[in-house]
Amino acid sequence: RKEVEQDPGPFNVPEGATVAFNCTYSNSASQSFFWYRQDCRKEPKLLMSVYSSGNEDGRFTAQLNRASQYISLLIRDSKLSDSATYLCVVSRLDSSASKIIFGSGTRLSIRP
Amino acid sequence: GAVVSQHPSRVICKSGTSVKIECRSLDFQATTMFWYRQFPKQSLMLMATSNEGSKATYEQGVEKDKFLINHASLTLSTLTVTSAHPEDSSFYICSARVGPMNTEAFFGQGTRLTVV
Numbered sequence: 172r173k174e175v176e177q178d179p180g181p182f183n184v185p186e187g188a189t190v191a192f193n194c195t196y197s198n199s200a201s202q203s204f205f206w207y208r209q210d211c212r213k214e215p216k217l218l219m220s221v222y223s224s225g226n227e228d229g230r231f232t233a234q235l236n237r238a239s240q241y242i243s244l245l246i247r248d249s250k251l252s253d254s255a256t257y258l259c260v261v262s263r264l265d266s267s268a269s270k271i272i273f274g275s276g277t278r279l280s281i282r283p
Numbered sequence: 284g285a286v287v288s289q290h291p292s293r294v295i296c297k298s299g300t301s302v303k304i305e306c307r308s309l310d311f312q313a314t315t316m317f318w319y320r321q322f323p324k325q326s327l328m329l330m331a332t333s334n335e336g337s338k339a340t341y342e343q344g345v346e347k348d349k350f351l352i353n354h355a356s357l358t359l360s361t362l363t364v365t366s367a368h369p370e371d372s373s374f375y376i377c378s379a380r381v382g383p384m385n386t387e388a389f390f391g392q393g394t395r396l397t398v399v
Contacts, residue, residue, distance in 0.1 A: 205387070214376055214390035215327070258326065260388075266340075271317055271378065271388050275326040 174198055177259050177274035185282055188249050192277045194242040194259030201272075203262040204235055206244050208255045209276065215258055218244075246279075254281045286310055287379050289391025296367055296398055304362045304394045306377030312357035313379035317388070318350075321374040333360040367398040 177194045184190050196204075204221040219226065221233040221242055232245040242259055259274035286309040296302050306316055314335045319327040331352055332340040339352035351363040364371055376393040380386055 212374075212393075212395075214393050216390070217387045220387070262388075269315065269380075269383075270329065270332065271380075272329065273319075273327045 172197060173275065175259055175261050175272050175274035177257075177277050179275055179277060181278035181280055183280045183282060184249060186249060186251055188281075189245065189247045190249055190279060191246075192244045192257055192259075192279075194244075194274055196240050196242070196259075196261045196272075198261070198263055199240065201240075201261045201263040204242050205260040205262070206231075206233055206242075207258040207260050207273075209258055210255050215260075215273075218257070249279075249281050251281050251283065254279055287313075287377065287389045287391045289377050289394055291394055292392055293395045294397070296396070298368055298398055299366055301363055301365045302367055302396060304364070304375055304377075304396075306360045306362070306379070306391050308358045308379050308389075311379075311381050313360075313381075314357060315380065316354060316360040317378040318352065318360075318362050319376045319378065321376065321393075327376065330362075335360075364396065367396070369398045372396055372398045 175196050206218040207215040208218045209215040219228050221235045223235050225234040230247045234243045256276040256278050258276045261272045288307045290305045316333040318330045320330050321327045329342050330345045333352045333354040335354045341347045354360040374393050374395050377391040378388045380388045
């Protein structure tokens with residue numbers, strides 16, 4: 172079982188739709204959580220950090236449930252430019268060294 | 284934001300040769316850098332954690348003698364793929380964090396390695 176699991180998709184939704192991604196992590200020692208976005212053949216870029224209280228950035232809302240070890244990302248009023256792969260990322264310590272673990276990513280395709 | 288520069292962006296080499304990939308933090312010091320490999324349509328897989336001034340920590344299944352990592356300074360880490368084979372063809376990408384664990388990780392542009 173992977174340490175960070177995501178629905179691979181692809182999600183194919185019309186422009187303007189609301190789409191939600193889920194992610195679960197298995198290591199309870201995980202301390203920090205992020206959503207990254209990766210465009211085809213490019214490096215990942217931070218979309219937003221995820222806080223226990225939940226946080227919102229424009230059309231994007233992220234939530235974290237530590238008890239269930241579950242992270243979510245909601246995109247409202249989706250745009251064509253939102254088409255990308257969304258990566259759930261977890262950071263934790265491993266023998267006093269920090270590690271960044273990626274989920275396999277969820278592909279999103281927005282159609283006109 | 285912080286900048287991580289990776290070079291080269293693309294390399295084609297013959298089977299059996301070695302390839303060195305450089306990762307530099309341009310405007311900050313990185314005591315730790317991470318090296319990932321990404322195969323087509325798959326996620327980034329952590330290969331190793333590069334620590335300045337000490338040995339790298341490799342993930343299970345990653346051959347440390349094949350993927351040599353050197354982190355000689357606070358701004359430079361290198362990954363050398365030794366005796367490359369076609370199955371080593373992949374997208375290699377480095378990452379560094381400016382601060383502690385809850386801060387953003389910045390990524391290099393990646394290196395697309397093709398072994399022929």
